[in-house]
Amino acid sequence: MNEFLTLMKSELLMTLLIFLLLFVKLGKGVKNETLLPLIQVLLLLNLIAGFFFNKTGNLFGDMYFTTPLMAFQKSLLNLAAYLISLLCSGWLKKTKHLPEFFMLMFSAMLGMFLLISSGNLLMFYLSLELATIPVAAMANFDLERKTSSEAAMKMILSSAFSSGILLFGISLLYGATGTIHFSQMAGLLDNSPLQILAFVFLFTAFAFKLSIVPFHLWTADVYEGSPIAATSFLSVISKGAIAFVFISTLYRVFGAMQDTWYIMLVILSIITMVIGNLFAIRQQNIKRFLAFSSIAQVGFILVGISEGGAAGLASVVYFVLIYIFSNLAAFGVASVISDHCGKENINDYKGLYKTNPFLSWMMALALFSLAGIPPTAGFFGKFFLLTAGGAKAEYWYITVAALNMIVSLYYYLRVVRAIFMDKNEQPIEKIGISPTVKMAFILCGTAIVCIGLFGKLYDYILSLI
Amino acid sequence: MNLLWLIGVPLVTALAVLLSRNRDQVRWIALTGAAAQLGVAIMLYFLYTKERSAGNTAAILFQQDHEIFSSLHIRFHLGVDGISVAMIMLTAFVGIAGALVSWNIEKMTKEFYFLLVLLSLGAYGFFISLNLFVLFFFLEISVIPKYLLIGIWGSGRKEYSANKLxxxxxxxxxxxxxxxxxxxxxxxxxxxxxxxxxxxxxAATQKLIFPLLFIGFGVFTALFPLHTWVPDGHSSAPTAGSMFLAGISMKLGGYGCLRVATWLLPAGAVAYSNIIIVLSVIAILYGAFATMMQKDLKYINAYSSVSHVGFSLLGIGMLTQTAITGSLMQMVSHGLMTALFFAVIGMIYDRTHTRMVGEMGGLMKMMPFISTVFFIVGLCSLGLPGLSGFVAEMTVFVGSWENDHMIYRIATILAAMSIVVTAVYILRAVGQTAMGPVKNESFLTLTDARWNEKLAAILLLLAILAIGLVPGWLNDLLRPSAEAIMQKVSAFK
Structure with missing residues (x-):
């Protein structure tokens, strides 16, 4: 019993939070202003609790298992959830259904936690559904806007489609190996054609969720239509969780098929980086812009994943940690501005520096980190991904990835230029930032500047593996 | 000496600038920081020569080594040899001059000085790092400041130039x-x-990697045909920005070509030396002739920089000890000279609000100090004996002539001939600007240099004269370290 409590700590805490919110909803008249700080505090406590009593162990006959690395990955997702609750508090306070929003968010996160820890295909499929469906409801949260419903519809259809493909893959895999347990399956894989076919189906389902090109078409529309809190959840927490699961599935279960998936990853990562970058250049809406930039970032993550060992795993976890801070800071600025005056176009940002220097610097810092320019942490993240990906000594592959960094710098600079250099008769007026939001920004900014200089963190992640 | 001082001082300066309250505080903090940095650099020089004269023959002195990412073999490994000491002194001189000439910046003073300090921090870090990751980190640190300095405080097509750069x-x-x-x-x-x-x-691996590193660093130091960012970037940047770009940032590339590409991959350097020589001769001649066609003072200096930096690349390509020493001297000399050139152009532009040579004339009457400095720096640029340019270029030519193959000889002669062209455009530009009748009535009321501008010019002039009149100390500083690099190369020759 005691083991059950400690091993499933993250999931149990999430469930507890969901039930707490349910009770709050039952009671009448709790205002958003009082509820939101409470949720923020609870999330912070949840985040801190994630760092204690982390052990390795199995539960429910191998259905569920966890390691300290998985606990760390879950803590990263908790951290992102905490930051979102702070950064988007302007929008959250105004929304009519605050408890529901967080209930959906926590349910999705519960699904992700179970997904990360899943030990067999059944658990895997169930938790993946749990991690997806609530997000579609979150995308629909701007009830007055048609685009929000459209986003939710697109999201639900595309995830239903990818679930179908996943189930296909799962059934083939079961047929080929005769087991649904990951631990047994790993030893039974021998690159037979049926297994490769099953793997391709499974891979495709992941590619949908991670929006790897050419399975990315839903991403931009969903990002644009959803409220920013949901968009940042999608782009950071969803992406991060799926990336963790993807890498651990590839390494743990399909380790024997490395030759197959290495080629797939190389090809797909190049296409993803190139298409993501090229499409980002022309975007006008900041959310669509960040959507394509996050597609390109996923391409980079794939470079790291292709390594196939501890260095790849560590560099991906490290990159996701940095990506959480950088991307959330960018979305946070977009959220504050959109919340204040509804403007989401990059052209509206012209002359922002004159009126809002703090927000401008935050945005610039976040974008430079996404572009991988030192001294920001993004530089370290990208360098380590490339170091991992280059271990096979395929120099042309690294060269393509490095050249993509130039393209990405081009469009990130487009936003920086609008903010700092372009003139505008009517810039966005001065926006008062509440202390909580400011604190979250400062947290992100400090992390972006300092993570890279604090080298022990990478070694810590490596030691967890 | 603890080399952490070299990055500690700018770091503290940058933080202090961020925390300062008004424009006056910002300027004085930045100036104090730059002065302190100059002091540290000069102290480094004396301690370095003291160690050397005490008989310490280790290739690299004052080493220190700290762990950062131990699993990836990334260590904070610092150390200097003669080359780095020379470059650090160059950076310190240009740094303080840059802080001085920007004294009257009105637009966002705090941000301006912060970025300027950050830019020099990158250079100091770059010159002292002995770990490729750390070196690359410091090289890249300067991208953001350069971009913002040109884009926000620049003139002309600044957004385009900033993006291109x-x-x-x-x-x-x-x-x-x-x-x-x-x-x-x-x-x-x-x-x-x-x-x-x-x-x-x-050797095969070296030949594979050498072009990547050399071209990569070559972009920074205007290797033909990748020099196209230089004219646009330099002419659009604010005065201090141009000074830092041409005086320091371009030297990062030259230093990298030598320290990283040539030192680590000598077989590659030998294999590609012909190509380097051809490209640098093209850069020298093309830069010189392109300058002839320019009418804007900043473009004149920017294109002449392409030509002058070509000499230091030529020296690297020649791969003799004298040529490499000359190449390094040219880097230092060109850094000082071009920084002073841009400073003077900035002073003239601040007063006349034009940079077109044709619209000026007779400035000597109103601003004798500025015009005199302009003359001296022009003469330095065309290689007049007694000034640093002559010493450096002469050393490159002598070193190049040591190679007796025909191609090297022809390259040397062609490069030397460019000096004539240099004389034409420099004398024309300086003469038309400072001499002759005053073309514009409104210029008659213009004033001469202020104290800060005078101080900046005098500091740089002193350094130029110190190299030009007594070049021995710089030679003694650079030659042993160049020899260490040559030892690696000569094994493959």
Whole structure:
């Protein structure tokens, strides 16, 4: 019993939070202003609790298992959830259904936690559904806007489609190996054609969720239509969780098929980086812009994943940690501005520096980190991904990835230029930032500047593996 | 000496600038920081020569080594040799001059000085790092300040120039990144310069990686045909920005070509030396002739920089000890000279609000100090004996002539001939600006240099004269370190 409590700590805490919110909803008249700080505090406590009593162990006959690395990955997702609750508090306070929003968010996160820890295909499929469906409801949260419903519809259809493909893959895999347990399956894989076919189906389902090109078409529309809190959840927490699961599935279960998936990853990562970058250049809406930039970032993550060992795993976890801070800071600025005056176009940002220097610097810092320019942490993240990906000594592959960094710098600079250099008769007026939001920004900014200089963190992640 | 001082002082300055309250505080903090940095640099020089004269013959002095990412073999490994000491002094001189000439910046003073300090921090870090990752980190740190300095405080087509500069330098960085990773994997996971230089990598690997690193650093130092960011970037940048770009940032590339590409991959350097020579001769001649056609003072200096930097690349390509010493001298000399040139152009522009040579004339009457400095720096640029330019270029030519093959001789002669062209455009520009009748009535009321401008000019002039009149000390500083590099190369010649 005691083991059950400690091993499933993250999931149990999430469930507890969901039930707490349910009770709050039952009671009448709790205002958003009082509820939101409470949720923020609870999330912070949840985040801190994630760092204690982390052990390795199995539960429910191998259905569920966890390691300290998985606990760390879950803590990263908790951290992102905490930051979102702070950064988007302007929008959250105004929304009519605050408890529901967080209930959906926590349910999705519960699904992700179970997904990360899943030990067999059944658990895997169930938790993946749990991690997806609530997000579609979150995308629909701007009830007055048609685009929000459209986003939710697109999201639900595309995830239903990818679930179908996943189930296909799962059934083939079961047929080929005769087991649904990951631990047994790993030893039974021998690159037979049926297994490769099953793997391709499974891979495709992941590619949908991670929006790897050419399975990315839903991403931009969903990002644009959803409220920013949901968009940042999608782009950071969803992406991060799926990336963790993807890498651990590839390494743990399909380790024997490395030759197959290495080629797939190389090809797909190049296409993803190139298409993501090229499409980002022309975007006008900041959310669509960040959507394509996050597609390109996923391409980079794939470079790291292709390594196939501890260095790849560590560099991906490290990159996701940095990506959480950088991307959330960018979305946070977009959220504050959109919340204040509804403007989401990059052209509206012209002359922002004159009126809002703090927000401008935050945005610039976040974008430079996404572009991988030192001294920001993004530089370290990208360098380590490339170091991992280059271990096979395929120099042309690294060269393509490095050249993509130039393209990405081009469009990130487009936003920086609008903010700092372009003139505008009517810039966005001065926006008062509440202390909580400011604190979250400062947290992100400090992390972006300092993570890279604090080298022990990478070694810590490596030691967890 | 603890080399952490060199990055500690700018770091503290940058933080102090951020925390300061008004414009006056910002300027004085930045100036104090730059002065302190100059003091540290000069102290470094004296301590370095003291160690050397005490008989310390280790290639690299004042080493220190701290762990950062131990699992990836990334260490904070610092150390200096004569080359780095010379470059650090150059950076310190240009740094304080840059802080002085920007005294009257009104627009966002705090941000301006912060970025300026950050830019010099990158240069100091770059010159003292002995770990490729750390070196690359410091090289890249300057991308943001350069971009913002040009884009916000610049003039003319500043957004275009800032974008072009950032993207081209990023392109160079991408090649360097691949080269560094190539070295890392080829050497069995080492980023350490000293370790790598003692490893004899297979010649085929060296020939594969050398072009990546050399071209990558070459973009920074205006290697033909990747020099196109130089004219636009320099002419659009604010005065201090141009000074830092041409005086310091371009030297990062030259230093990298030598320290990283040539030192670590000598077989590659030997294999590609012909191509380097051809490209640098083209740059020298093309730069000189292109300058003849320019009418804007900043463009004149920017294109002449392409030509002058060509000499230092020529010296590297020639691969003799004298030529490499000359190449390094040219880097220092050109850094000082071009910084002073841009400073003077900035002073003139601040007063006349034009940079077109044709619209000026007779400035000597109103601003004798500025015009005199302009003359001296012009003469330095065309290589008048007694000034630093002559010493450096002469050393390059003598070193080049040591190669007796016909191609090297022809290249040397062609390069030397460019000096005539230099004389034409320099004398024309300086003469038309300072001499002759005053073309514009409104110029008659203009004033001469203020104290800060005078101080900046005098500091740089002193350095130029110190090299021009007594070049021995610089030669003694650079030659042993150049010899260490040549030892590696001569094994493959």
């Amino acid at each position: 950032a993207l081209m330098l990023m392109g160079g960085s991408a090649l360097i990144l691949v080269g560094i990773l190539g070295l890392y994997f080829a050497s069995g996971n080492s980023f350490d310069l000293v370790e790598l230089s003692n490893m004899n990598l297979p």
